Amino acid sequence: MTTIIDGNAIGDRIRSELEGEVERLHDAGVIPGLATVLMSDDPASETYVSMKQRACENIGINGIHREIEPDAPEDALFDELDDLNADPSVHGILVQMPVPDQVDTDAVLEYVDPAKDVDGFHPANVGRLVAGRARFKPATPHGVQRLLQASDVETEGADVVIVGRSDIVGKPMANLLIQKGPLGNATVTVCHSRTKDLAAKTKQADIVIVAVGYPGIVDGSMLRDGVVVIDVGVNRVEANNERGYKLVGDVDFESAKEKASAITPVPGGVGPMTITMLLWNTVKAAGHLEDIEIELP
Numbered sequence: 001m002t003t004i005i006d007g008n009a010i011g012d013r014i015r016s017e018l019e020g021e022v023e024r025l026h027d028a029g030v031i032p033g034l035a036t037v038l039m040s041d042d043p044a045s046e047t048y049v050s051m052k053q054r055a056c057e058n059i060g061i062n063g064i065h066r067e068i069e070p071d072a073p074e075d076a077l078f079d080e081l082d083d084l085n086a087d088p089s090v091h092g093i094l095v096q097m098p099v100p101d102q103v104d105t106d107a108v109l110e111y112v113d114p115a116k117d118v119d120g121f122h123p124a125n126v127g128r129l130v131a132g133r134a135r136f137k138p139a140t141p142h143g144v145q146r147l148l149q150a151s152d153v154e155t156e157g158a159d160v161v162i163v164g165r166s167d168i169v170g171k172p173m174a175n176l177l178i179q180k181g182p183l184g185n186a187t188v189t190v191c192h193s194r195t196k197d198l199a200a201k202t203k204q205a206d207i208v209i210v211a212v213g214y215p216g217i218v219d220g221s222m223l224r225d226g227v228v229v230i231d232v233g234v235n236r237v238e239a240n241n242e243r244g245y246k247l248v249g250d251v252d253f254e255s256a257k258e259k260a261s262a263i264t265p266v267p268g269g270v271g272p273m274t275i276t277m278l279l280w281n282t283v284k285a286a287g288h289l290e291d292i293e294i295e296l297p
């Protein structure tokens with residue numbers, strides 16, 4: 001029997017735990033605040049930002065939203081970040097990526113106050129993560145860790161193959177899983193576009209985590225029996241429905257399910273966890289900045 005890992009249910013459970021921590025902040029007179037900054041008119045980016053804002057409101061976090069014209073100069077974004085960095089009611093800041101071409105992405109990531117960098121992408125926070133002293137674990141890989149934990153999948157001693165080495169998923173995922181301690185202690189192989197014989201690597205794995213952005217890059221023929229499969233990919237493919245498209249992952253779900261002991265679906269797997277862990281980081285940031293003890297690792 002293959003377990004379908006339900007990211008919605010696991011995310012809901014973690015959110016209700018978070019509500020308790022938010023209440024503790026409210027009792028101390030603090031309303032945690034998350035600022036989202038959008039410098040784009042891409043409908044997908046607009047949707048992501050509004051989903052994050054709605055999720056904030058649902059658990060008592062104050063959502064602050066700022067929009068900057070996509071053709072504005074780079075300084076318009078930095079001025080906004082100056083305000084948000086200095087604003088004591090803002091505990092977390094998230095700049096929705098991608099930003100337009102005239103804006104230097106690396107400079108933006110470095111401009112956000114590291115204490116408010118709830119994405120965990122500032123080099124100071126990346127360094128802390130690698131050193132095993134993470135302040136903010138990036139939301140998607142942290143969400144994957146929590147999915148594995150909630151599904152009783154042991155990472156200690158497991159052979160994990162990660163397909164994809166992006167700064168937001170693959171690299172932090174590998175760094176989290178090789179850390180000493182709970183949710184870590186794995187032996188990790190990271191694959192990418194230059195990897196020779198991907199299937200030879202994935203077939204060895206106890207856990208396969210795929211974050212590429214290409215539907216069906218991993219299928220059942222590339223997996224061994226009993227593997228745990230985590231599909232991070234989200235891809236739009238044409239479909240005969242009202243919207244004209246549907247969302248699929250990077251893994252060929254049907255053939256992978258035949259081999260897997262547990263697998264995440266798309267949608268409804270990793271996606272809901274990403275927003276949940278962003279809320280987690282915002283609550284943590286508020287606790288830190290306001291010097292209130294919060295029970296979140």
Ligand SMILES: NC(=O)c1ccc[n+]([C@@H]2O[C@H](COP(=O)([O-])OP(=O)(O)OC[C@H]3O[C@@H](n4cnc5c(N)ncnc54)[C@H](OP(=O)(O)O)[C@@H]3O)[C@@H](O)[C@H]2O)c1
Pocket residue numbers: 140163164165166167168169170191192193194195198211212213214217232233234235270271272274
């Ligand atoms: N569910 C969520 O919350 C969530 C969050 C973030 C991302 N995602 C989704 O996850 C997917 C990946 O996102 P990302 O931002 O990590 O993507 P990305 O920055 O485009 O990175 C893709 C990675 O895949 C590798 N790759 C490309 N072709 C490959 C191949 N043939 N074999 C092996 N590896 C290959 C690339 O290798 P190179 O480095 O060599 O180019 C790169 O490391 C996307 O579908 C995205 O929408 C979902």
